[in-house]
Amino acid sequence: MWTQDPAMKAMFRVLERVAGDDVTVLVRGETGSGKELVAAAIHALSGRRKGPFRAINCAALPSHLLESELFGHARGAFTGAVRDTPGHVQLAHRGTLFLDEVAELPLELQAKLLRVVETRTVIPVGAREPVPVDVRFVSATHRALRKEVEAGRFRADLMYRLRVIPVFIPSLRERPDDIPLLVEKFMAERNETSRRKVERVAPAAMTILRRYSWPGNVRELKNVLAYAYAMGDGPTLAPADLPPELVDPKLSGAELVSPSPASEAHSENPEARRILEVLGRTGGNRQRAAQILGMSRVTLWRRMRELGLAEQA
Structure with missing residues (x-):
């Protein structure tokens, strides 16, 4: 557990408690805060851990492609569909499907997803017969889903189905004491693959890392360390190794x-x-x-x- 933050520790306790129960979980947090890692942890702690863990970003594809990716398609469903192709729902059979940015699903696909969750069957695009599926759904969003419901952009019935257990990930700027722990973790990973082996972080460099606001959260921290490894030399990570905008806010x-x-x-x-x-x-x-x-x-x-x-x- 790479955290000293009480809110994060409480979140992990919730994960440990609910992972073994086959209920849906909705993870909320800012971009880059580690929502997929939380979903993967739920899967790893669950009785489905020997099954597949699949992830799909609902904001990454236009709706006509997303429908096929999520639910699959039958041969002849559209031009180029030369064979039956399972979607992520079928590929996650007996495992866990992580729906990242679920609030971005178009309303028509929300209705289809609701049917999958309720009936535990999926009808691929162009198919007539439902296919049984055994999937646990873990979803994530950076939005306040209830506000999306009030605005008419998200179905209330689907929200209640997907957030039996709600989980919130605090942003990295809200837990600066975790930054040294995460830096240590990412340095150990980077030392395994990088030409440069860093043994320590200079106190001045750590001060810079701790005072930064991290709008990209944990993902941005990881990218900054990759930059530092590439730009510097020697066993000490120094302020000069960091991106200029971190070192000097005037830039x-x-x-x-x-x-x-x-x-x-x-x-x-x-x-x-x-x-x-x-x-x-x-x-x-x-x-x-x-x-x-x-x-x-x-x-x-x-x-x-x-x-x-x-x-x-």
Whole structure:
């Protein structure tokens, strides 16, 4: 357990308690906070651990492709469907299916997923007969799902089916005491594969890591350490090895571009502020900004839309 945070320890106790019960779990947390790792831990602690663990990001594909990926398709269902192909639901039979960013599912696919959860059968695209499936569902979202229900974007009946056990992951900026532990973990992993072997982190470098806001959470921390290993040499990880914007806040996008009314309006939201800073530093290059933030370009664009930043790049 790589944490000293009381809220994280409480979350792990809940996971240990409910993993053995075949109930649905809904994990909520920011992008990069480790939602898939939590889902994998639930699977590993459950009676299904010898079965498959499958994961699909519901925000990564357009709806017509997502339906086939999730539920499978029959031969002849569409152009190019030359054979029966199982989807993630069937491939997770007797195991666990992790539905990441489940709130992004279109309403029509929510209805189909609800039927799968309720009947424990799936009808692939283009098929007529239901196929029995034995799957445990663990879902995740960065959204407040109840608000999505109130806004008419998510089905209430599906929400209740998927969140028998709700779990919340605190952001990394809310648990700075975990940063040294996670750095130690990621350094051990990196030392196994990297040309550089780091034995210690300079106190000044650790201070920089602890004071940073980490909008990309644990994933961003891991990416920053990968950068540090590549850019530096020797057994000590020094401040000079870290990305410039961590070492000197004056190099952030907030200092490189004049603040717009939109950026000032979002100054109280740390995630929005950080996205604007990185976009400013990369000259509006979303691909590079996404890499720095430790997320995919699709996820960055989605978060920008949600935070009202879509016009800023």
